[in-house]
Amino acid sequence: xxxxxxxxxxxxxxxxxxxxxxxxxxxxxxxxxxxxxxxxxxxxxxxxxxxxxxxxxxxxxxxxxxxxxxxxxxxxxxxxxxxxxxxxxxxxxxxxxxxxxxxxxxxxxxxxxxxxxxxxxxxxxxxxxxxxxxxxxxxxxxxxxxxxxxxxxxxxxxxxxxxxxxxxxxxxxxxxxxxxxxxxxxxxxxxxxxxxxxxxxxxxxxxxxxxxxxxxxxxxxxxxxxxxxxxxxxxxxxxxxxxxxxxxxxxxxxxxxxxxxxxxxxxxxxxxxxxxxxxxxxxxxxxxxxxxxxxxxxxxxxxxxxxxxxxxxxxxxxxxxxxxxxxxxxxxxxxxxxxxxxxxxxxxxxxxxxxxxxxxxxxxxxxxxxxxxxxxxxxxxxxxxxxxxxxxxxxxxxxxxxxxxxxxxxxxxxxxxxxxxxxxxxxxxxxxxxxxxxxxxxx
Amino acid sequence: xxxxxxxxxxxxxxxxxxxxxxxxxxxxxxxxxxxxxxxxxxxxxxxxxxxxxxxxxxxxxxxxxxxxxxxxxxxxxxxxxxxxxxxxxxxxxxxxxxxxxxxxxxxxxxxxxxxxxxxxxxxxxxxxxxxxxxxxxxxxxxxxxxxxxxxxxxxxxxxxxxxxxxxxxxxxxxxxxxxxxxxxxxxxxxxxxxxxxxxxxxxxxxxxxxxxxxxxxxxx
Ligand code: HEM
Ligand code: SF4
Ligand code: SF4
Numbered sequence: 006x007x008x009x010x011x012x013x014x015x016x017x018x019x020x021x022x023x024x025x026x027x028x029x030x031x032x033x034x035x036x037x038x039x040x041x042x043x044x045x046x047x048x049x050x051x052x053x054x055x056x057x058x059x060x061x062x063x064x065x066x067x068x069x070x071x072x073x074x075x076x077x078x079x080x081x082x083x084x085x086x087x088x089x090x091x092x093x094x095x096x097x098x099x100x101x102x103x104x105x106x107x108x109x110x111x112x113x114x115x116x117x118x119x120x121x122x123x124x125x126x127x128x129x130x131x132x133x134x135x136x137x138x139x140x141x142x143x144x145x146x147x148x149x150x151x152x153x154x155x156x157x158x159x160x161x162x163x164x165x166x167x168x169x170x171x172x173x174x175x176x177x178x179x180x181x182x183x184x185x186x187x188x189x190x191x192x193x194x195x196x197x198x199x200x201x202x203x204x205x206x207x208x209x210x211x212x213x214x215x216x217x218x219x220x221x222x223x224x225x226x227x228x229x230x231x232x233x234x235x236x237x238x239x240x241x242x243x244x245x246x247x248x249x250x251x252x253x254x255x256x257x258x259x260x261x262x263x264x265x266x267x268x269x270x271x272x273x274x275x276x277x278x279x280x281x282x283x284x285x286x287x288x289x290x291x292x293x294x295x296x297x298x299x300x301x302x303x304x305x306x307x308x309x310x311x312x313x314x315x316x317x318x319x320x321x322x323x324x325x326x327x328x329x330x331x332x333x334x335x336x337x338x339x340x341x342x343x344x345x346x347x348x349x350x351x352x353x354x355x356x357x358x359x360x361x362x363x364x365x366x367x368x369x370x371x372x373x374x375x376x377x378x379x380x381x382x383x384x385x386x387x388x389x390x391x392x393x394x395x396x397x398x399x400x401x402x403x404x405x406x407x408x409x410x411x412x413x414x415x416x417x418x419x420x421x422x423x424x425x426x427x428x429x430x431x432x433x434x435x436x437x438x439x440x441x442x443x444x445x446x447x448x
Numbered sequence: 449x450x451x452x453x454x455x456x457x458x459x460x461x462x463x464x465x466x467x468x469x470x471x472x473x474x475x476x477x478x479x480x481x482x483x484x485x486x487x488x489x490x491x492x493x494x495x496x497x498x499x500x501x502x503x504x505x506x507x508x509x510x511x512x513x514x515x516x517x518x519x520x521x522x523x524x525x526x527x528x529x530x531x532x533x534x535x536x537x538x539x540x541x542x543x544x545x546x547x548x549x550x551x552x553x554x555x556x557x558x559x560x561x562x563x564x565x566x567x568x569x570x571x572x573x574x575x576x577x578x579x580x581x582x583x584x585x586x587x588x589x590x591x592x593x594x595x596x597x598x599x600x601x602x603x604x605x606x607x608x609x610x611x612x613x614x615x616x617x618x619x620x621x622x623x624x625x626x627x628x629x630x631x632x633x634x635x636x637x638x639x640x641x642x643x644x645x646x647x648x649x650x651x652x653x654x655x656x657x658x659x660x661x662x663x664x665x666x667x668x
Contacts, residue, residue: 056643061590122655128667130655340663366665
């Protein structure tokens with residue numbers, strides 16, 4: 006019976022949240038909340054809230070709880086209590102300060118990783134509830150500034166990083182030029198109709214990590230794949246709108262993406278090493294559009310690499326010899342079951358592999374996913390402190406010899422980099438593609 | 449006066465309690481089903497009997513899931529509690545006789561000694577739950593007054609039942625309390641968090657379907 010009024014706890018200043026709050030009146034808050042419950046609050050919302058027996062068994066699932074001295078405010082059910090719990094109790098009559106705090110909780114204290122589903126005896130989906138809270142915040146315009154900016158970029162450019170159409174094409178041509186120094190006649194085929202593979206990446210790849218496109222081009226060329234990328238919007242498979250609660254925009258993004266692949270009459274989509282993008286294309290965006298599964302076959306890079314090795318399309322010249330460990334990204338492992346395939350690829354390419362514990366479905370989230378890292382610098386300290394268990398888990402793998410962390414996901418990459426730096430772990434983080442690029446026979 | 453009360457709680461009240469419980473449960477299930485049809489049609493598209501059973505199977509088997517192994521005491525207590533909670537009222541000879549007398553139907557009953565021990569197990573388990581609520585801060589944080597009241601609503605029928613069976617002091621009053629509290633417990637099941645009894649198969653089954661059918665992974 007701890008009396009805790011979340012509104013009294015100081016929130017982290019955030020311009021998006023503060024300015025959004027200033028524009029609101031308490032009456033608007035109540036009206037919007039009630040409308041959300043009426044229009045979108047269905048049986049899942051009701052049952053999840055009501056079935057919860059308040060047993061606390063989900064706590065041990067959450068890295069935020071485990072890392073913050075087991076502070077119950079960070080437990081999965083604890084976060085529901087502070088947000089939707091109070092809203093329901095007060096029938097929507099909550100203050101603007103309350104909404105600001107609820108926004109901070111829903112956006113920056115839950116990665117929507119769904120680990121807690123595996124710990125709650127009823128399988129209560131806390132991530133669903135946190136997303137419901139985020140959608141209320143979205144409708145109220147009280148969303149952390151950085152992630153909202155990304156969502157704006159999505160709606161203006163159909164990509165995450167304000168990349169202009171000519172910049173995108175220039176980047177591909179630049180990477181093609183570079184790669185031709187290494188492999189003669191290498192091509193990054195743009196707009197090739199009827200290609201077997203439609204390859205899509207996330208916005209940050211052309212912006213910050215163009216070498217990943219380079220590496221993919223090399224892998225595709227060495228393996229002799231028939232592939233293409235579009236010269237139009239639709240090349241970006243990422244989706245922060247699905248995390249800000251802007252479902253309508255999330256649907257538009259996936260529509261543009263699927264339609265680009267269909268316009269080019271490609272047989273299937275292969276996507277780069279990103280987890281949240283996989284979730285948006287494989288699990289979420291398709292549903293917003295009314296497709297049970299994605300409208301055309303779609304695989305994540307892990308599965309693609311697995312196929313390439315299984316079918317002997319790639320040959321390893323010399324296995325990667327520095328001991329590696331694998332971080333199982335939530336969205337492709339708990340969200341796609343690709344854990345064994347990732348291990349297959351690692352066994353093909355690396356000579357020394359150290360498991361981290363827990364692993365596979367039970368791996369700890371990187372604390373960057375679910376849009377949390379996209380909420381930007383105001384929350385980054387809280388985020389790394391909120392994942393000390395990850396640091397301990399990495400340190401343990403390191404003690405058993407691991408020097409490299411393989412993380413086949415962009416968000417995990419960025420999140421783990423912050424953790425490695427903050428906790429002085431001195432480990433290097435790589436994509437599977439980095440390893441493959443390094444050790445395959447390119448002749 | 450006491451006699452009137454006694455015959456009321458033994459007679460019409462029993463009917464009322466069973467009616468509220470069954471009609472209430474059906475109402476909750478049907479209205480929830482209709483709400484789901486209207487607002488959560490996604491559930492029906494992804495629900496898979498196979499994966500639902502796969503998941504439920506792992507959660508009704510003690511220690512089959514990771515979190516059950518992490519909390520061995522809670523796991524043992526929770527399974528003992530729910531097992532005895534169902535077995536005692538249904539298979540208690542006194543209850544079976546009441547059914548026999550009223551409706552002329554009867555079934556197997558357990559020795560009184562066993563029922564007595566199992567009822568005490570339920571009480572012990574309730575004390576364990578109470579202890580968790582008071583001493584574990586992650587449980588205390590989630591607890592509100594209603595959680596204590598509901599726990600009491602479950603414990604009192606068993607405490608008073610044991611009391612009346614052993615004919616301790618004022619056992620006749622204990623018997624009335626036993627009957628009334630049992631009826632209250634039955635009636636609140638559909639309308640409080642005890643409705644987890646109704647909804648557990650659906651929440652677990654649906655998540656099992658999402659994890660098995662879409663996410664290709666385990667959820668235990
Ligand atoms: C088939 C039916 C039921 C299922 C599957 C079920 C399942 C569960 C589960 C999974 C929990 C969480 C804690 C744990 O045991 O691990 C729980 C807790 C609880 N159940 Fe049930 N239950 C059922 C029926 C009932 C009934 C009929 C009652 C009482 C009338 C009841 C009373 C309780 C109580 C009081 C708790 C909470 C303990 C606490 O305060 O922490 N359950 N149940
Ligand atoms: S971060 Fe993951 S484990 Fe924690 S509450 Fe959110 S979904 Fe659950
Ligand atoms: S484990 Fe499930 S039922 Fe228990 S407190 Fe957490 S969400 Fe609620």
